[in-house]
Amino acid sequence: MKMILPSALMSVLFFNYSNYLITISLIFLFILFKFNYYPLMIFNKFLFIDPISTILILLSVMSILLIIVSSYTIKNSFLMISSILFILILTFLSINMFSFYILFELVLIPTLFLVTKIGYQPERLQAGIYLMIYTILASLPLLLGIMFLKPAPNFIFLSTSCSQINIMIIFILAFLVKMPMFLFHLWLPKAHVEALVEGSMILAAVLLKLGGYGLIRFSPLLYSKFIPLNYWVMSISLVGATITSMNCIRQKDLKSLIAYSSVAHMGLVLASIMTFNYIGMLGAIIMMIAHGLSSSALFLMVNMIYSKHHTRNIMSFKGLWASFPNITFWWFIFIAANISAPPSINLLGEIFILISVLNLNLLILIPFIFISLMSSIFSIILFLNSIHNQPNSDISQNSPNKLYLTLILHFLPLILLSIKLEMFMF
Numbered sequence: 394m395k396m397i398l399p400s401a402l403m404s405v406l407f408f409n410y411s412n413y414l415i416t417i418s419l420i421f422l423f424i425l426f427k428f429n430y431y432p433l434m435i436f437n438k439f440l441f442i443d444p445i446s447t448i449l450i451l452l453s454v455m456s457i458l459l460i461i462v463s464s465y466t467i468k469n470s471f472l473m474i475s476s477i478l479f480i481l482i483l484t485f486l487s488i489n490m491f492s493f494y495i496l497f498e499l500v501l502i503p504t505l506f507l508v509t510k511i512g513y514q515p516e517r518l519q520a521g522i523y524l525m526i527y528t529i530l531a532s533l534p535l536l537l538g539i540m541f542l543k544p545a546p547n548f549i550f551l552s553t554s555c556s557q558i559n560i561m562i563i564f565i566l567a568f569l570v571k572m573p574m575f576l577f578h579l580w581l582p583k584a585h586v587e588a589l590v591e592g593s594m595i596l597a598a599v600l601l602k603l604g605g606y607g608l609i610r611f612s613p614l615l616y617s618k619f620i621p622l623n624y625w626v627m628s629i630s631l632v633g634a635t636i637t638s639m640n641c642i643r644q645k646d647l648k649s650l651i652a653y654s655s656v657a658h659m660g661l662v663l664a665s666i667m668t669f670n671y672i673g674m675l676g677a678i679i680m681m682i683a684h685g686l687s688s689s690a691l692f693l694m695v696n697m698i699y700s701k702h703h704t705r706n707i708m709s710f711k712g713l714w715a716s717f718p719n720i721t722f723w724w725f726i727f728i729a730a731n732i733s734a735p736p737s738i739n740l741l742g743e744i745f746i747l748i749s750v751l752n753l754n755l756l757i758l759i760p761f762i763f764i765s766l767m768s769s770i771f772s773i774i775l776f777l778n779s780i781h782n783q784p785n786s787d788i789s790q791n792s793p794n795k796l797y798l799t800l801i802l803h804f805l806p807l808i809l810l811s812i813k814l815e816m817f818m819f
Contacts, residue, residue: 572604575633634660638767676745
């Protein structure tokens with residue numbers, strides 16, 4: 394078993410397509426069935442690992458490998474994708490707050506390159522500017538807050554070293570923008586629309602999870618002094634999730650629609666984290682993993698349609714059941730997962746989130762019902778308008794085999810992880 398991962402990684406690095414299926418399958422099986430609960434382990438004063446870090450590192454590695462399999466332009470962006478993976482692993486392993494902050498911001502550089510340098514539309518420069526301004530301005534208060542913490546801040550002794558800080562909002566603003574929280578979300582649809590498929594999949598699968606990971610890590614610091622504000626953050630998140638779900642109904646650009654649905658899902662994750670209880674944290678982690686897999690697969694299928702039709706307008710490629718009969722099943726599966734249909738792990742995450750937020754206030758059930766209703770409406774409208782209706786063309790087109798391979802390997806964790814919930818226990 395010790396030789397599985399090195400041999401798998403070597404086959405990916407040399408771009409041997411014949412080994413892709415074996416590589417990803419072995420890594421997935423190793424992750425899923427050989428995973429055991431590992432307690433906190435501190436390697437040195439900069440690195441440590443615990444179950445939360447482990448599950449996010451596994452998600453990062455698997456997502457990057459799936460992106461390598463599915464991408465047609467991987468030679469242009471392989472260096473940036475590898476850099477993002479390396480930085481993400483170090484970020485999730487960081488115990489020191491200064492090193493965490495540096496790596497948290499350093500991942501912006503290759504992401505900015507994927508959005509602006511490798512693209513087709515001139516609007517990608519505007520998307521890059523939005524990305525830079527939102528993230529950098531929101532991160533400066535976090536740096537100032539870390540500098541004022543004494544003694545030297547780390548995540549292990551966080552709750553006992555921060556009694557001198559009274560303005561807790563400076564510690565979470567960077568994470569609220571990275572998630573992104575409603576009112577700070579405008580950079581995300583622009584970045585998704587203008588980025589290539591690699592950039593969109595990385596943003597959806599991993600980078601949005603940095604905000605949730607940072608909030609979970611800083612939750613011991615926030616718990617004692619952030620209680621008066623958590624209701625405000627939860628209210629804005631849930632109302633924002635409702636508004637963005639309603640906005641998805643009128644969207645015609647497929648990428649923009651999926652990006653706004655990501656904002657709605659992250660609103661649920663943020664509301665769950667703000668409950669500051671174990672069930673809420675568990676539901677947030679499960680929802681982040683589920684969203685990373687389902688949204689990444691949706692962006693991949695949108696890119697496949699765009700490469701054939703050269704448009705992302707829903708009304709331009711109606712009747713996909715005739716032109717792309719093999720992909721209709723996968724559209725149904727991942728749209729169903731996107732609205733948390735059973736037996737996907739999305740449903741378990743949403744159940745945990747609902748339990749945690751209703752434990753605080755039963756009135757939260759009202760926006761939660763609207764979010765579920767609007768998400769179901771725009772997902773059904775998307776499926777009916779794109780898959781059904783009369784096709785625009787009678788030409789039947791087949792999708793490449795490696796697309797199906799990637800979609801299968803997105804689908805298996807969504808189902809099988811629901812029977813192995815001990816991976817998420819911490």
